[in-house]
Amino acid sequence: MRTKIFPIFLIITFSITFYVFYKGLQNSNIYTPEIKSEIKIPSFEAKEFFSKDTINSDQIFIGSEFYLLNIWASWCIPCKEEHKYLMDLSKKENIKIIGQNYKDNFVNAKNFLIKLDNPYDLIFSDNDGTIAIEWGAYGVPESFLIKNNQIIKKIIGPLNEKLFSEIKELTQ
Amino acid sequence: MNILKLLITVIFLINFYSSDLKAKNLGTEITKNLRCLICQGQSVYDSDSEFANSLKILVEKKLDDGLNEKQIYDYLKNKYGDWILYDPGFNKNTYFLWLLPILMFVFGGAIILRKVILKKKKL
Numbered sequence: 001m002r003t004k005i006f007p008i009f010l011i012i013t014f015s016i017t018f019y020v021f022y023k024g025l026q027n028s029n030i031y032t033p034e035i036k037s038e039i040k041i042p043s044f045e046a047k048e049f050f051s052k053d054t055i056n057s058d059q060i061f062i063g064s065e066f067y068l069l070n071i072w073a074s075w076c077i078p079c080k081e082e083h084k085y086l087m088d089l090s091k092k093e094n095i096k097i098i099g100q101n102y103k104d105n106f107v108n109a110k111n112f113l114i115k116l117d118n119p120y121d122l123i124f125s126d127n128d129g130t131i132a133i134e135w136g137a138y139g140v141p142e143s144f145l146i147k148n149n150q151i152i153k154k155i156i157g158p159l160n161e162k163l164f165s166e167i168k169e170l171t172q
Numbered sequence: 173m174n175i176l177k178l179l180i181t182v183i184f185l186i187n188f189y190s191s192d193l194k195a196k197n198l199g200t201e202i203t204k205n206l207r208c209l210i211c212q213g214q215s216v217y218d219s220d221s222e223f224a225n226s227l228k229i230l231v232e233k234k235l236d237d238g239l240n241e242k243q244i245y246d247y248l249k250n251k252y253g254d255w256i257l258y259d260p261g262f263n264k265n266t267y268f269l270w271l272l273p274i275l276m277f278v279f280g281g282a283i284i285l286r287k288v289i290l291k292k293k294k295l
Contacts, residue, residue, distance in 0.1 A: 103222060129226030130233065136251035138209055139223055 041149050042134040049101055049109070049123035060122060066095040066171045067146040070120070071132055073104045074112035076140040082158035083116050089164075090119035095171050099123035102132055102140045145170060202231050202244055205258050215258065 043057045061067055070086060072079045090097050099120035101109050106125075113120075126132055135144060138156060145153040145167060153170065155163055203217040208224045216224045227248075234244050248256050254265070262270055 103226075128229050129222060130230045133226055133230050133251065 039151050041144075041146055041151060044131050044134050046100075046124035046126065046131055049099070049106075049125050055124060060098060060124070061146055061149055064148050067098055068095055068167070069098045069100060069135070069144040069146060071100045071102050071126075071135070071137055071140050071142045073102045073140045074108040075104065076102075078158040079141045080116065082141055082160075083119070085159040085164045086119040087117055089167065090121075092168075092171070095167075096121045100131065100135075101125045103127060103129050198241065199228070199232050199235055202235075202241055203228055205245075206231075206248065207256050207258055209252060209256060 041057065041061060045054055045056055047053065048055050068086075068089060086097060089095055097120050099122070101123055103126070124131075132139070132142075135142075136154075141158050143155040143159060144151050145155075153167070159167075200217060203224075204215050206216040206227065208214045208216045208219040208221060208227075210221045210223045211219050214224075216227050231244060234247065239247070245257060254263070
């Protein structure tokens with residue numbers, strides 16, 4: 001009896017191990033933690049992109065309007081892809097698009113806007129990337145939909161058709 | 173007299189040096205305990221990604237503002253969740269992780285104890 005149990009046990013153990021690892025092969029190994037939504041926006045101070053005046057975050061996000069904060073840089077290729085969606089959104093009346101220029105060169109960033117047009121109502125610079133961390137952002141591009149000083153949606157990566165219509169729906 | 177002067181100078185210099193070292197180490201210590209969220213498998217200290225470099229600057233800034241180690245961890249946990257810390261806290265998501273070694277230890281111990289008792293009985 002004892003001699004029979006052992007091989008069976010061994011086979012079961014091996015098959016379970018094989019199954020677990022085989023399944024694991026297909027899993028993505030990039031882990032993105034759960035995103036806490038409905039959190040308050042951070043307060044920070046930044047320099048306005050063109051005038052270099054110091055502005056406070058509570059001078060930017062006022063009242064109950066919708067704001068879309070978009071973190072971008074001229075060196076970021078996906079930012080070019082999402083640009084057309086930002087241009088489309090900028091035509092909407094009830095949403096203001098705020099740009100956060102992330103670790104960028106001023107001249108390059110300006111050329112980027114001249115070439116592709118400027119969808120932003122206001123841009124501030126984030127030269128060392130610390131403001132992005134205040135937002136809990138990972139990098140560029142990243143967007144935050146804000147209403148009443150609350151983040152209602154966080155988008156990691158470039159905007160696409162699906163996210164674009166989702167934003168449109170949320171801001172109806 | 174000269175020896176005394178020399179001794180005082182040396183002690184003074186050592187103190188001066190070590191206090192500076194301590195301050196520098198805290199920032200390093202903290203960034204070593206933070207997971208780089210872009211380049212997973214590396215700590216923020218080891219990484220040279222844009223995200224990690226900004227985080228290093230931010231930790232230094234927060235230390236200058238007078239925040240202590242725990243406050244900085246709490247601050248980052250609030251922004252990025254438990255995942256950013258290499259040493260996760262004990263909560264409902266991690267209790268299995270923390271209790272598993274203890275469970276294995278108790279279970280293994282029980283098996284060994286049983287074997288020992290059985291052996292003694294046979295003798």
